[in-house]
Amino acid sequence: MLEFREFIKHLEDFGELKRIKKEVDVKYEITAVMKKAERENGPALLFENVKGYKGMTVVGNLYTTEGRVAIGVGAKREELDAAPKAVIQEVVRPLFEVAKGKLKEPTVVKTGFVKDVVVTKNPDVLKTVPVIAHCEKDGGSYISAGMVIGRFPETGERVIQLIEMQVKGPNQLAISPVTPMFSEAYKVAENLNQKLEVAVVIGIDPDLMLAACCPAEFAGADKYMLAGALRGEPLKLVKCETVDLEVPANAEFVIEGEMPPHERTDMGPYGDYFKTYYWKEKKPYINVKAITHRENPVYQDILADGRECALLLCIPAEIDVLKSLKETFPYVKEVYIPRTSASHHVIISMKKYTNMDAKAVIYRVLSSSFIAKHCIVVDEDIDVSNWDDVDWAIVSRVQADKDIIVIPELYGSPLDPSIKSGFTTAKMGVDATIDLTVPKERYERSDVPKDVKEKVEKEWSKYFE
Numbered sequence: 001m002l003e004f005r006e007f008i009k010h011l012e013d014f015g016e017l018k019r020i021k022k023e024v025d026v027k028y029e030i031t032a033v034m035k036k037a038e039r040e041n042g043p044a045l046l047f048e049n050v051k052g053y054k055g056m057t058v059v060g061n062l063y064t065t066e067g068r069v070a071i072g073v074g075a076k077r078e079e080l081d082a083a084p085k086a087v088i089q090e091v092v093r094p095l096f097e098v099a100k101g102k103l104k105e106p107t108v109v110k111t112g113f114v115k116d117v118v119v120t121k122n123p124d125v126l127k128t129v130p131v132i133a134h135c136e137k138d139g140g141s142y143i144s145a146g147m148v149i150g151r152f153p154e155t156g157e158r159v160i161q162l163i164e165m166q167v168k169g170p171n172q173l174a175i176s177p178v179t180p181m182f183s184e185a186y187k188v189a190e191n192l193n194q195k196l197e198v199a200v201v202i203g204i205d206p207d208l209m210l211a212a213c214c215p216a217e218f219a220g221a222d223k224y225m226l227a228g229a230l231r232g233e234p235l236k237l238v239k240c241e242t243v244d245l246e247v248p249a250n251a252e253f254v255i256e257g258e259m260p261p262h263e264r265t266d267m268g269p270y271g272d273y274f275k276t277y278y279w280k281e282k283k284p285y286i287n288v289k290a291i292t293h294r295e296n297p298v299y300q301d302i303l304a305d306g307r308e309c310a311l312l313l314c315i316p317a318e319i320d321v322l323k324s325l326k327e328t329f330p331y332v333k334e335v336y337i338p339r340t341s342a343s344h345h346v347i348i349s350m351k352k353y354t355n356m357d358a359k360a361v362i363y364r365v366l367s368s369s370f371i372a373k374h375c376i377v378v379d380e381d382i383d384v385s386n387w388d389d390v391d392w393a394i395v396s397r398v399q400a401d402k403d404i405i406v407i408p409e410l411y412g413s414p415l416d417p418s419i420k421s422g423f424t425t426a427k428m429g430v431d432a433t434i435d436l437t438v439p440k441e442r443y444e445r446s447d448v449p450k451d452v453k454e455k456v457e458k459e460w461s462k463y464f465e
């Protein structure tokens, strides 16, 4: 198990993080540097000289590659030599498989580093926390790596997820809970005409980050317990100052507050994971009551329109989709969600026994998974994580009049700019598997004889002597 600061240290030791000493502005400049580093497959970045925030640092692009995610959960250097997809399959997924049956209750300790500095009198978010302004047309500064914790009012069941928040004033954050758990908890509170207490935690350990991004159905309701299972020991929590919630004892920042019922404020526009601007809309908000943080805190930022956000969404979602599919379709082999597709393409490989099999999988995935806007099913011989391979299957195995399925009016992402309103989207399935009634030889990959291929592989360097 790595703590947040140990993770940063590990990344640096592995040559995966660079320190930036040049002064940088939280307004757009940090984002511009993070974006360029991402485009150039560069390292994670620790900004040590942040204008206006003496004694604080900002870290970005922590989870921009599969390798860095794996380092977060303790991968060894040699394990990182495998292809990105294999790193996830071999290092990250087994942890989740084992963890599922071993949920661990967190323990509450007296105090922790997150209480080094406690501000309960007139908290002012932008004065205390180096929140970043990301995109040119954004409506303000946004907290993008904030894990939000709340509880269902009547059951006390915890809800935990990453949610984007806009700083609206010294002590107000607009918040946009879209996925069901958190928005449900707030709805229940509103129905009871109660406020919902929340805590926003920034700078969390990697296993907790992965657990927080995990779909609720897979995680079980309490993601603190999933994080405990991933690390093999209970998470240590401390009580908040002004709300009845617990937060990780070693977090970098915690913003405590409450969401008043039936109140809305403008939020947006903001650049989101569809890589477009989500428009200005009325959203709930948090009245901030306290801010606590570590000495010399490290603020984490995630580019909502970057690869890091996609990876954090895709990795747990793949685990969830694969697990639930295998329960009904044991012949499903692999699931991959391309990191470039705003996480809404799902590619599945399977062994087919009848011509109905792939279509059955498509209907199941499109109707049950929020994340699946388009689902492509391929045969076992196709590598789902290799787009060239998938593209080849689509072009050589699909007959559009019978292999394309369109389902109108299913549950999708309201952030999708092509959706006219609400959550309703059309979905598409592509059955890119071989038609079993067509002779198999037609699909044989053209290639040289196997023995010659192996000889050339073995003697490859000799051709260039």
Ligand SMILES: Cc1cc2nc3c(=O)[nH]c(=O)nc-3n(C[C@H](O)[C@H](O)[C@H](O)COP(=O)(O)O)c2cc1C
Pocket: 144, 145, 160, 161, 162, 163, 164, 165, 176, 177, 178, 179, 180, 181, 182, 212, 213, 214, 215, 216, 217, 302, 304, 309, 312, 313
């Ligand atoms: C960087 C990042 C930002 C996110 N922002 C939001 C958001 O603003 N609103 C939201 O509902 N979900 C957001 N999510 C997605 C949820 O955190 C994620 O879907 C959720 O944790 C899945 O679990 P759930 O089933 O408990 O919702 C974000 C995810 C990431 C990685």
